[in-house]
Amino acid sequence: xxxxxxxxxxxxxxxxxxxxxxxxxxxxxxxxxxxxxxxxxxxxxxxxxxxxxxxxxxxxxxxxxxxxxxxxxxxxxxxxxxxxxxxxxxxxxxxxxxxxxxxxxxxxxxxxxxxxxxxxxxxxxxxxxxxxxxxxxxxxxxxxxxxxxxxxxxxxxxxxxxxxxxxxxxxxxxxxxxxxxxxxxxxxxxxxxxxxxxxxxxxxxxxxxxxxxxxxxxxxxxxxxxxxxxxxxxxxxxxxxxxxxxxxxxxxxxxxxxxxxxxxxxxxxxxxxxxxxxxxxxxxxxxxxxxxxxxxxxxxxxxxxxxxxxxxxxxxxxxxxxxxxxxxxxxxxxxxxxxxxxxxxxxxxxx
Numbered sequence: 248x249x250x251x252x253x254x255x256x257x258x259x260x261x262x263x264x265x266x267x268x269x270x271x272x273x274x275x276x277x278x279x280x281x282x283x284x285x286x287x288x289x290x291x292x293x294x295x296x297x298x299x300x301x302x303x304x305x306x307x308x309x310x311x312x313x314x315x316x317x318x319x320x321x322x323x324x325x326x327x328x329x330x331x332x333x334x335x336x337x338x339x340x341x342x343x344x345x346x347x348x349x350x351x352x353x354x355x356x357x358x359x360x361x362x363x364x365x366x367x368x369x370x371x372x373x374x375x376x377x378x379x380x381x382x383x384x385x386x387x388x389x390x391x392x393x394x395x396x397x398x399x400x401x402x403x404x405x406x407x408x409x410x411x412x413x414x415x416x417x418x419x420x421x422x423x424x425x426x427x428x429x430x431x432x433x434x435x436x437x438x439x440x441x442x443x444x445x446x447x448x449x450x451x452x453x454x455x456x457x458x459x460x461x462x463x464x465x466x467x468x469x470x471x472x473x474x475x476x477x478x479x480x481x482x483x484x485x486x487x488x489x490x491x492x493x494x495x496x497x498x499x500x501x502x503x504x505x506x507x508x509x510x511x512x513x514x515x516x517x518x519x520x521x522x523x524x525x526x527x528x529x530x531x532x533x534x535x536x537x538x539x540x541x542x543x544x545x546x547x548x549x550x551x552x553x554x555x556x557x558x559x560x561x562x563x564x565x566x567x568x569x570x571x572x573x574x575x576x577x578x579x580x581x582x583x584x585x586x587x588x589x590x591x592x593x594x595x596x597x598x
Contacts, residue, residue: 251298251299251302252295252299255291255294255295255298255299258294258472258475258476259291261479262286262287262291262475262478262479265478265479265481265483266283266478266481268483268484269481269482269483269484270482270483270484270555270556271554271555272513272514272549272554272555273482273513273514274481274482276513276514277514279360279361279364280363280364280367280368281359281360281361281362281363281364281365281366281367282360282363282364284360284363284364284367285356285359285360285363286474286475286478288363289356289359289471290356290471290472290474290475291471291475293468293471293472294468294471294472294475297464297468298465298468298469298471298472301461301464301465301468302461302465304457304461305458305461305462305465308454308455308457308458308461309458311450311454312451312454312455312458315447315450315451315454316330316451318443318447319425319444319447319448319451322440322443322444322447323428323440323444325428326425326428326444326448329421329424329425329428330421330451333417333420333421333424334455336417337414337417337455337456337459338459340410340413340414340417340459341410341459341462341463344406344409344410344463345462345463345466347406348403348406348407348410348463348466348467349466349467349470351399351402351403351406352403352467352470353470354399355396355399355400355403356470356471356474358392358395358396358399359396361392361395361396362389362392362393362396365385365388365389365392366389369385369389407460407463410459410460410463414456414459415456417452418452418453418456421448421451421452422445422448422449422452425444425445425448426445429441429444429445500530500565501530501531501565502530502531502564502565503527503528503529503530503564503565503566504527504528504551504562504563504564505526505527505528505562505563506524506525506526506527506547506550506560506561506562507525507560507561507562507563508523508524508525508559508560508561509521509523509524509525509550509557509559509560509561509562510522510523510524510557510558510559510560511546511549511550511555511556511557511558512555512558513555519558520541520543520546521543521546521547521550523560524543524547524560530565550562551569553569553570557570
């Protein structure tokens with residue numbers, strides 16, 4: 248149990264570090280917020296709570312099943328032999344069920360992300376939704392997202408009932424075979440051994456059923472671990488080891504900026520948003536950049552603070568190439584600069 252908890256803690260810490268170091272343009276811009284929330288909420292809960300519990304139950308039930316089988320086999324090897332085909336049938340049924348159950352559980356986990364994403368978007372834009380009287384539309388969107396998630400959840404539990412019917416049927420067969428053998432032998436085993444055989448037959452079938460269910464639940468909980476491990480492949484921000492920090496505590500002293508043939512694209516498959524920008528800004532100057540939507544105004548700031556990597560060209564701040572410095576050195580410039588974002592508002596009397 249402690250090993251599982253330590254593994255869960257290590258995976259959480261690694262997941263947290265990978266997400267914090269993920270690039271904005273290639274991860275956060277293309278990954279819904281609901282998916283990230285799902286990893287840090289439901290998937291981590293499955294890994295922290297459900298997985299250790301199911302694993303402990305599985306080990307306990309398997310141990311009891313093996314012990315019960317040994318007792319029945321010692322009482323009469325014919326009873327022990329009768330368990331072999333039943334246990335084989337239970338295993339085949341369990342593995343057949345596990346294939347469907349695992350995929351349905353994976354789809355259920357995937358369909359939960361849009362619910363979290365819609366909730367986050369609704370909370371962030373609640374004023375706009377109310378202003379345009381779109382409450383009913385978003386209520387319907389939320390109902391549709393919840394219904395889709397609930398449909399997979401219903402199918403998962405319906406499949407569990409399918410398994411339960413077949414396991415109960417096999418259990419009845421085992422009890423019937425043991426009872427028939429005890430009656431057919433006319434007390435040859437004795438009262439004590441007959442009672443022990445029947446009691447352990449009841450217990451063994453129950454334990455084997457629980458073991459099959461625990462295997463399925465453990466496997467389903469591992470789908471959450473699979474999704475968490477997928478986040479370990481998140482690309483990290485490129486901060487080369489040979490880049491050196493700016494040791495001068497006075498940098499930037501003047502704040503002069505020079506763009507030299509700068510080309511930038513947000514992702515490799517997208518077109519360039521800055522095509523060969525070359526300009527100079529003197530230290531202490533106030534600069535206003537105007538243009539239509541998509542002209543590249545915000546892209547200049549994104550390039551300046553290295554939120555996105557360059558295709559070519561350089562940006563120098565007081566003759567220091569920002570691409571050859573560590574990120575926290577550029578953050579020092581960001582804390583000493585002032586910028587006005589392009590958020591607009593209309594006041595009364597404007598046209």
